Amino acid sequence: SQTIHQWPATLVQPVGSPLSLECTVEGTSNPNLYWYRQAAGRGLQLLFYSVGIGQISSEVPQNLSASRPQDRQFILSSKKLLLSDSGFYLCAWSTGTAREQYFGPGTRLTVT
Amino acid sequence: RKEVEQDPGPFNVPEGATVAFNCTYSNSASQSFFWYRQDCRKEPKLLMSVYSSGNEDGRFTAQLNRASQYISLLIRDSKLSDSATYLCVVNSPYSSASKIIFGSGTRLSIRP
Numbered sequence: 001s002q003t004i005h006q007w008p009a010t011l012v013q014p015v016g017s018p019l020s021l022e023c024t025v026e027g028t029s030n031p032n033l034y035w036y037r038q039a040a041g042r043g044l045q046l047l048f049y050s051v052g053i054g055q056i057s058s059e060v061p062q063n064l065s066a067s068r069p070q071d072r073q074f075i076l077s078s079k080k081l082l083l084s085d086s087g088f089y090l091c092a093w094s095t096g097t098a099r100e101q102y103f104g105p106g107t108r109l110t111v112t
Numbered sequence: 113r114k115e116v117e118q119d120p121g122p123f124n125v126p127e128g129a130t131v132a133f134n135c136t137y138s139n140s141a142s143q144s145f146f147w148y149r150q151d152c153r154k155e156p157k158l159l160m161s162v163y164s165s166g167n168e169d170g171r172f173t174a175q176l177n178r179a180s181q182y183i184s185l186l187i188r189d190s191k192l193s194d195s196a197t198y199l200c201v202v203n204s205p206y207s208s209a210s211k212i213i214f215g216s217g218t219r220l221s222i223r224p
Contacts, residue, residue, distance in 0.1 A: 043216035044156070044199075090155055098144050098203035098211040103155035 002027035006091050006104035013111055019064075019078040021107050023091030026072065031093040033074040034101060035066055038088040050074060051097070086111045113138050115213045116202050122219040125190060132186040133218045135200030144203040145183050147174055149196040150217065156199055159185075187220075195222045 003026045013019060025031050035047040046059045048066035056066050063082060067075045074091055088108050092101040118135045125131045137145075145162035160167065162174040162183050173186040183202075187194055200215035 044214045088153075094212075098205075100144075100146050100158050100161060100201075101212060102158065106155050108153070 002093070002102065004091060004093055004102060004104040006089075006107055008107060009105065010108045011110070013081050013109065015083055015111055016080045019076070019081050019085070019109070021076040021089055021091075021109075023074040023076075023104055024072055025074075025093045028072070028093065028095070030071060032096060032099075033068060034092040034094070035074065035076050036090040036092065038090065040087070044090070048076070081111045083111050085109065115139060115204050116200055116215040118198075118200050118215040118218045120216060120218060122221050124221045124223060127190060127192060127222055127224055129190050129222075130186065130188045131190055131220065132184055133198065133220075134182045134184045135202075135215055135218075136180075136182045137200075137202040137204075137213075138181070139202070139204045140178075140181060141205050142202045143205070144212075145174075145176055146201040147172075147183075147185050148199040148201060148214075150199060151196050156214075159198070190220075190222045192222050192224065195220060 006023050032051050034049045036044045038044050048058055050056050050068045053068055064078050088106050090106045091104040094101045115138050147159040148156040149159045150156040160169050160174050162176050166175040171188045175184045197217040197219050199217045202213050203211045204213045
């Protein structure tokens with residue numbers, strides 16, 4: 001069966017510090033991968049998605065970036081965090097476009 | 113008009129009651145529909161897909177009305193454990209390459 005891992009579970013970082021969040025998927029090949037952010041009490045905001053290694057599409061221009069160095073690995077990064085980057089970051093995978101997505105446990109980021 | 117709209121609630125109903133909520137979508141070309149549930153501070157989890165003829169999974173019934181462009185979720189004999197936010201998800205062929213749009217969710221609270 002397929003599983004998706006995210007780490008860390010929680011993170012507290014000062015403004016201006018870098019960020020690296022990692023997501024890995026097991027049990028499937030060539031998944032579509034997604035990064036979402038959910039601000040407190042709000043809906044999901046799609047940040048990035050990827051349909052293959054090295055293929056990244058950005059949905060929202062901001063100081064975040066994403067990379068997919070391996071088929072089942074998706075990384076979210078920032079060089080300098082802003083207060084507004086605080087939120088619940090969720091990685092998800094699907095078998096294709098317009099298919100159901102399965103989410104990892106998420107990383108709760110607080111920028112202070 | 114938002115691509116996917118949900119009543120944010122909260123719906124506050126007694127245990128054992130039947131509760132239903134709808135979700136409207138704007139793109140008549142949408143083909144895939146899902147319901148997710150999200151517990152507080154957790155990741156969204158797929159509850160069920162929604163099929164054209166309607167479908168049932170235990171106490172949960174999902175229906176699609178293409179003419180009026182909405183999907184519905186009915187929960188019978190509600191349990192305390194049904195308390196969560198329910199997210200409506202629709203594919204949107206022309207709006208985003210990721211093709212999946214999440215609603216902001218409907219909060220459901222079941223009281224003893």
